[in-house]
Amino acid sequence: MAVEVRKQERPALWxxxxxxxxxxxxxxxxFLIAVVVIVGRVVASNLSNRGINFGWQWLSDPPGFSIREGIDTTPDSGARALLVGIVNMLRVTVAGIIFATIIGTVIGIARLSNNWIVNKIGTAYIETIRNIPLLVQIFFWQALMLSLKTFGEEDVxxxxxxxxxxxxxxxxxxxxxGFWQWMVFVVIGLVAARYVFRWRSRLMEETGNESYALTSAIGTVLVFAALGxxxxxxxxxxxxxxxxxxxxARGIPAPLYSWAIALAIVAGAAWWIRGFFEARKTPAGYGKFTDDDIFRVAFAAxxxxxxxxxxxxLSSRVVQVPSGGSLEGDVTIAELIRLGAGNFWNFFxxxxxxSAGSPFAFELPSIELRGAGFAQYGSESIVITVPFFAVFVGVTVYTAAFIAEVVRAGILAVPRGQTEAASAIGLKRSQYLRLIILPQAFRIILPPMGNQYLNLAKNTSLGTxxxxxEVVAVGFTLSNQTGQSLPIVLTWMVFYLTVSLSISAVVNYYNRKLALVER
Structure with a gap:
C-alpha cells in the first residue's frame, strides 16, 4: 500500500x-529613526528661532575660566577643560571602587561574625549609612573638613x-x-608572577599542602622591582x-588612520559574529538558528x-585648531589622529x-607664601582637597554599605555543608572563608556588585x-560661558554611557570566566 506524503506548503507572506x-x-x-530625525529637526528649528547656535566650536575655544584642581588648572580649550573634569571623575570612581569593595567585603563578613560586638557594629554601619541620603553624607564630610584649623604665615x-x-x-x-625604564622590570615581574602563581596553585592542588601562591607571586614582583x-x-x-x-606614525598618510579604525570596527563585528556562531556549535554541527539569532547577526554586521x-x-571633517602647536588652522580630524599617534610614541x-637617576622622587609637604603673602600648600605636596575628600569618602562609605549586603547574601547562598566540611577537616574560619566560601560566593556576588560599581560612578556627579x-561641574561652567547647553548635555550622556558600558563589560567578562562549565 503506497503512503502518500503530503508536501508542507509555505504559508502566504502575510x-x-x-x-x-x-x-x-x-x-x-x-519608526525609531524617523522619531529621532523629526525631534532633531524640531530642536534645531527651535534653537534657530531663539538665536541659539548649536555647534562644537566651544571645544577648541578658550573656556575663559580656571579649574581648582586636576591635571590642568588653566585649560586652553573647552575640550581640555572637559578632559580635566573627566579625569577628576575617574579618580574618584576608580579609587572608590577599590576601597568600597574592600570595606564592603570586611563589613559583609563582619555581619556574619559569631562575635556579638563585631556583628552589631557591622549591622549598625549598614543600617545607618544606607538610610541617610548620599548628598547629606557628602555635606557632612565637607563640614567635617571645614571645621579644621586654618594656617597662615607663621606656619610656613x-x-x-x-x-x-x-x-x-x-x-x-x-x-x-628612571621611572619608565624601571616599569619595564615591573611589567616583566608581573608576567613572571602570573606563571609563579599558577605553578604554586597547581602544586597545592596536587599535594594538598599550603604553597603560598599569592605570597610567592607578590615576592616575584618585588624581586624584579628591586632589580629594576x-x-x-x-x-x-x-x-x-x-x-x-x-x-x-607621522609618516603614514592621515586618511589611512581613519580607514584602519574603520577596518578595526568591521573586524570587531566579524569577530563577534564568529563568536556568536561558535557558541552555538555542537559536536553534530550547527543547529537551526532562530529568527532572533539571524536578526542579531544581521544587526551586528x-x-x-x-x-x-x-x-x-567624521575623520574627513575639518576643524579649526588654535595657533601655537605643530598643527594650526583648518585641519581634518584624521590629521589630528595622526598627530596624536606621533605624540604618543614621542612621549615614550x-x-x-x-638615565641612572632614581625611579622616584620623595618630597615632604610644605607651606609657602605665594603672591601677596598668602600661605598655600607647596606644589610638591600631594593635597587631598576638601571637595575631593567629601565626594570620595561619601560615595565610598555609602556604596560599601550596599556591597556589604551583597557579600553577606553571597556567603549565605553557599550551602552550609561547605562550611561544616571545612570545619571538619580542621580549617580555621579565615582559611575556609578565603579558600572555600568566598571563591564560591564571588560567582553569586559579582553581578549585583557590578550594579553598585555603576551607581558609584554615576553618584560622583553629586560632587557639583x-x-x-568633575565633568558635570565643569560642563555647567562651560554651558554658562558658551550657552551651548545641548551639546554639553549630549557629551555628558555619551561619557556616562561609555563609563557604564565599560564597567559592565569588565564585570560581564569576569562573570563569564567564573561561570560553571556545563557538559
Missing amino acids: RDATVLKWVAQLAFLA GSYFTHSSVKGIALPGIFPSD WFLHPLFGWMSAIWGALEGL LSGLVIAGFVIW ENKFHG AVAYA
Whole structure:
C-alpha cells in the first residue's frame, strides 16, 4: 500500500510568522529613526528661532575660566577643560571602587561574625549609612573638613603630614628620570608572577599542602622591582625603538588612520559574529538558528558597516585648531589622529633615555607664601582637597554599605555543608572563608556588585554640590560661558554611557570566566 506524503506548503507572506517578525522589527527600527530625525529637526528649528547656535566650536575655544584642581588648572580649550573634569571623575570612581569593595567585603563578613560586638557594629554601619541620603553624607564630610584649623604665615615650613581647612597634605612620591625604564622590570615581574602563581596553585592542588601562591607571586614582583631599581638604565636603548615608531606614525598618510579604525570596527563585528556562531556549535554541527539569532547577526554586521562609514566620514571633517602647536588652522580630524599617534610614541621616546637617576622622587609637604603673602600648600605636596575628600569618602562609605549586603547574601547562598566540611577537616574560619566560601560566593556576588560599581560612578556627579571639579561641574561652567547647553548635555550622556558600558563589560567578562562549565 503506497503512503502518500503530503508536501508542507509555505504559508502566504502575510501569514508567515518569520516574515511578520522581520517586518515588525524593521518597521519599529524605521519608526525609531524617523522619531529621532523629526525631534532633531524640531530642536534645531527651535534653537534657530531663539538665536541659539548649536555647534562644537566651544571645544577648541578658550573656556575663559580656571579649574581648582586636576591635571590642568588653566585649560586652553573647552575640550581640555572637559578632559580635566573627566579625569577628576575617574579618580574618584576608580579609587572608590577599590576601597568600597574592600570595606564592603570586611563589613559583609563582619555581619556574619559569631562575635556579638563585631556583628552589631557591622549591622549598625549598614543600617545607618544606607538610610541617610548620599548628598547629606557628602555635606557632612565637607563640614567635617571645614571645621579644621586654618594656617597662615607663621606656619610656613615643611611637615610630614598636615591637615587644615584647605585639605590634607601628604608626602609626595613622584615619578623621576628612571621611572619608565624601571616599569619595564615591573611589567616583566608581573608576567613572571602570573606563571609563579599558577605553578604554586597547581602544586597545592596536587599535594594538598599550603604553597603560598599569592605570597610567592607578590615576592616575584618585588624581586624584579628591586632589580629594576639598580638596573633600569639597561633599557635606555628602547628610546631608539620608540623614535622609529614615532617616525613611522607621522609618516603614514592621515586618511589611512581613519580607514584602519574603520577596518578595526568591521573586524570587531566579524569577530563577534564568529563568536556568536561558535557558541552555538555542537559536536553534530550547527543547529537551526532562530529568527532572533539571524536578526542579531544581521544587526551586528549592519552596525559595524554603519559605524565604520561614520568614522570615515567624521575623520574627513575639518576643524579649526588654535595657533601655537605643530598643527594650526583648518585641519581634518584624521590629521589630528595622526598627530596624536606621533605624540604618543614621542612621549615614550623622551622617557627612555638611559638615565641612572632614581625611579622616584620623595618630597615632604610644605607651606609657602605665594603672591601677596598668602600661605598655600607647596606644589610638591600631594593635597587631598576638601571637595575631593567629601565626594570620595561619601560615595565610598555609602556604596560599601550596599556591597556589604551583597557579600553577606553571597556567603549565605553557599550551602552550609561547605562550611561544616571545612570545619571538619580542621580549617580555621579565615582559611575556609578565603579558600572555600568566598571563591564560591564571588560567582553569586559579582553581578549585583557590578550594579553598585555603576551607581558609584554615576553618584560622583553629586560632587557639583561641594564644588568638586568633575565633568558635570565643569560642563555647567562651560554651558554658562558658551550657552551651548545641548551639546554639553549630549557629551555628558555619551561619557556616562561609555563609563557604564565599560564597567559592565569588565564585570560581564569576569562573570563569564567564573561561570560553571556545563557538559
